Amino acid sequence: MKTIQVATTINGDATEFVCAPDESLLDVLRNRLGLTGAKEGCGTGDCGACTVTLDGRMVCSCLVLGAEVEGSTITTIEGMSTGDALHPLQQAFIDHAALQCGICTPGILVAAKALLDRNPDPTDTELRYWLAGNLCRCTGYDKIIAAVQDAAAKMRTA
């Protein structure tokens, strides 16, 4: 299969990679670029564990071809902290014990940040609908909602 050369920007860094035509962006991130924060849960866009942002909109990276992202800007969970300083959402997830096994956590953090970028003060209902595409089989979600709301409050006063 003929490989395709792709130039993109990932977490602010110009990044080039080569991929197969049928290779997903998720596989490119994990297997070719070593960015293993995005996880494969279902591989069919149902679970949200592979959530990244593509040109400012959040997407399931398992439903994007690597070849499609030529010239695009991507952010992943690896781009969320500033050096060793955690993002307020990341810190809030630790403070509220909003994770157990952690597989869903990178996707939920990326999705929660995407919401707060659009709406800094969401209601619990808005937050739950926004995160409907991020499945967590451990927490029962309540701690996740509490953590995001705590981070949102801190970010509003920061």
Add this chain to the structure above:
Amino acid sequence: MQYAKPKTATEAARLLGAETGVTRVLAGGTDVMVQLKAGMVEPALIVDIKGIPGIRSITPEAGGFRIGAAVSGLELGDHAALCAMFPGVTEAAQLIGSKQVQGRCSMVGNLCNGSPAADAVPALFAANAVVRIEGPNGSRDAAVETIPTAPGRTSLAKGEIITSVLLPAPVPHSADAYLRFIPRTEMDIAVASAGVSLTIDASGTITAARVALGAVAPTVMLVDACAAAIIGTKLDAAAQAALEQAASAACKPIDDKRGTIEFRTKVAGVLARRAALIAYERAGGRK
């Protein structure tokens, strides 16, 4: 598999027409990528249409809007003027999948995937949408309801792609609405659905209507009998009952794990009635 990203619709149509193996058109990819992953299809060629000019644009046209084939649900929802003019269509499109899927999924993809349960499609039928098709013999326009022919099948010929959908200008005192039933609150596929668009006169009498039902037949269907049941009425109780009855009478659903024939037939009628009431109120009718 080959991946191509042509710069024009003509080139996309040429590539798709010339390929002898299985092809797929890639817009948002939320159905195509799932088919690839599941091994349902092994295309020889994928044509990514997102390099075609205008394919991701929402453009005012003759009082309505032309929506490119790769415009995502999120982009529709962020367009205030479009949402104000076509609340039914834009709400329907935004019911598809999760917010992540909304970042990519397109109404034209929803149409061409050919599911009878596609949320955007009954609303597009009701809104009298017209699709623009590019193919080996040039471009043509077609009424949206001529596109789906069977589950997973469309009337598009080899090499033809839909490049945009036109929502024609509504006449004054018109509005649309879409409702679906799912057993959850989010992230599910319609068990039954209804899209309604209607126009009223100064007295509140309905002068024109289009009613489409989803998930209750092999394709989404436009039901003329439903429109006939409410045209000339003020959507009083008798007209509502006639609409509900006409909708249920048109249903030819299947039994499956998501809903029985009996349930779908009943619920399609209820949804048609409720969607009509919403559209009536939006058009400026009572309340």
